[in-house]
Amino acid sequence: MGAVTVVAHRGDPYRVRENTLASLRSAVARGADAVEIDVRLTRDGVPVLLHDDSLKRLWRVERPLDAVGWDEVRALTGERGVPSLEAALGELGGHRVMLDLPGATERSVRAVVDTVHECGAADRVYYCSSAAAMLLVRAADPGAEIALTWTTLAPPRPELLAAVAPRWLNYRFGLVDRELTERVHRDGMLVSAWTADTRRTMRRLIAAGVDSITTNRVDALSAVLKGSRT
Template sequence: MGHRGDPYRVRENTLPSVRSARERGADAVEIDVRLTRDGVPVLLHDSSLKRLWNQDRRLAELTHAEVRELTHDGVPTLREALLPVDGRAGDAGRLMIDLPGADAASVRTVIGTVRECGAAERVYYCAGPDTMLAVRAADPAAEIAMTWTTLAPPRPALLAAVRPRWLNYRFGLVSRELADRDHREGLLVSAWTADTRRSMRRLIARGVDSITTNRIDVLSGVLARPAKAPAGSPRSSGVPGGPGVPGGPRVPGKTRGF
């Protein structure tokens, strides 16, 4: 999965960055979505325009028209990311929408936009438990990748309320034991943000189902040259015999699991 698109080549969270990630082999692209002052969902990770656009202005204080003016139309709307532009399909396909700083009202706005664009089947949502509870309340059918930042498993009551399909971990937390535990519970495992070949190969060996990276071309190369499987085990670029990988149960909507 491309992290905010293809940020080492093209400015993150822009339509060209999303397209670049797809052109280099991404099965899905993670984007960050926040709301402008007048309630327009746009692609931006930070709460201000300073880091990416050299404008020391907070997004929540700006209308969409002001954002367009300050960034010369550089910050796309969520709607633009979900719909093809000028007949191009570069922005179609799987998107993981991260919701930094979202409250229940902004979650409802984002989900409403996804529905209006007819994109519910190719979008899933990522953030911590509180935000994912808001997503589940707004859309009982939403696909969820709940970010989890500890080795201790989520409480059963939380899993029952959120009903995530994925648990999303910082890559350094993932062990084979953790991945096996989550798979036994019927959960898929995603990891972020791995940028070296060594860390990518380690995650694959540990059985993750998705890797988020800033270097999608490097990950594509690693997957094209999988490590030799141990003697007696099935060849696989993920969990041997596990979900989302060759030899395991088919995961709807995914072709490779990475």
């Protein structure tokens, strides 16, 4: 079995508010190989880190993100608030970054891909989301590395795989077993599983032969992997 990539889900959200620079730093300090972040656009087209379509849950501000400009986002959430994608890529340095694109549109995907390239980060960024979003990424960047999020045991159609050309299939952890990973590997792709937070689930996924696990508990997964190697 090869090394399993430890992917931090939105940083280190059990300790630090998700999708903030402090959360990304905490995840890396605790052993993450890669960090998964969610990216959306402000009203004026700046890619920022936010999973939801509004500022309500995390920041207690009753405003949809697409109705707020970048300057106002900074004013509403503070100096340590919602970061730009540019700042996050800089913060993560040479680490791998998995970009999830909720609510993806042609405009938002183009802005994200352009930012990634302008930051010189294309070689360490890969993208995950639905088939519709990943088709937009493939159109915007023919060389992008893609983890196609798949939510059923039925395999993707060959026509879809040919169009998206994913390196990974990204599955909810409950769907993953040894039979699935072997099938995906035979088809020439890697298997990513999300979001596993118990040691029991982590051990099961490792035994099933996954290549990557996304978790909210980077330290727990790192400890499980260390134990599996001793």
